[in-house]
């Protein structure tokens with residue numbers, strides 16, 4: 001993928017380190033029994049939540065951030081006391097090999113295993129009974145995993161994809177918006193689940209945004225992004241060909257160049273894209289940004305609400321009321337106002353989808369809780385039998401206090 005060094009450090013290494021530090025600093029607190037409120041009849045007893053591990057958990061990862069999306073859940077799974085089977089993506093071969101050969105040297109072999117497997121072997125793997133499955137990948141495969149899990153009544157977390165909208169209101173600093181949107185869209189050559197998938201804005205804003213995006217792209221990657229060390233490549237030929245078909249949407253306002261041998265697609269902006277165009281039918285997962293023109297914020301919100309619920313909604317405006325309106329009147333896994341991607345850097349925020357974009361959440365304490373069975377416990381004393389007699393037969397209305 002030729003992921004630029006900085007993007008690798010940022011998305012693969014730093015986010016894992018954040019998760020590790022957060023977990024190491026707080027684990028002794030998170031894993032403690034949690035004492036809870038009691039009723040009159042249990043006042044003298046112990047009522048608490050015990051943090052039990054589930055048992056054996058399966059973590060299946062995708063190819064786009066092949067280290068982070070395995071290690072972050074792994075940290076929480078181990079912290080919560082589980083044994084772990086890790087299944088990296090077979091698409092990013094080098095990372096798969098690194099995981100399969102490297103991880104076992106650092107982990108207890110009795111409690112963990114890395115399985116290098118393609119679709120066929122993963123299908124068989126899923127026939128086993130696990131105590132928890134944590135899956136990151138496409139919504140289509142998420143359905144397959146959930147169906148397999150249902151046969152064993154295994155609980156799941158599904159971190160899936162979707163089409164993240166980005167509303168840009170008429171009142172904003174256009175150049176700042178352009179930089180923040182371009183960074184989020186073209187990071188990892190657009191192969192990021194939380195990348196803004198399309199911009200919704202007025203026709204006037206589109207006219208201002210196009211030169212600003214062009215300026216931002218040139219600032220970031222120079223006049224020829226193919227020569228930039230800071231712009232990645234498409235993961236494989238199949239993905240490259242899929243993305244090429246999406247370019248036939250609206251009009252190419254910026255970029256549009258492709259080089260199949262190099263699996264290069266230039267940072268591309270498509271203007272005047274229609275909801276019926278190919279780029280609006282599926283998650284893009286590549287360096288292509290369609291702009292769909294809407295009349296106003298209400299129309300943008302209606303547009304967002306008429307589609308599957310996304311992993312994140314982005315809204316840009318110098319008027320906080322506008323950002324809050326978009327937050328209030330839409331539903332999505334997460335939300336980020338006036339920036340892109342940055343919400344993922346906070347381990348204090350839950351990360352996850354809703355509806356088609358996923359089920360469950362993780363990051364920081366949420367990862368620990370995901371892999372923890374919260375066992376409700378009541379430990380009573382042996383005495384005070386006279387009090388207990390109230391609930392034993394023979395029953396009477398008097399015992400109910402009626």
Ligand code: NAD
Nearest residue numbers: 061062063088089090119122137138141159160161162193
């Ligand atoms: P994918 O669903 O094709 O593959 C994910 C994993 O599932 C891989 O390990 C793969 O080997 C396995 N797999 C594939 N087909 C399978 C089958 N039939 N049965 C069992 N296992 C199977 O996804 P991908 O192409 O690797 O990743 C891209 C997708 O992941 C995008 O949709 C993206 O939005 C999503 N994603 C989501 C998040 C998130 O946190 N929500 C993060 C990254 C990527």
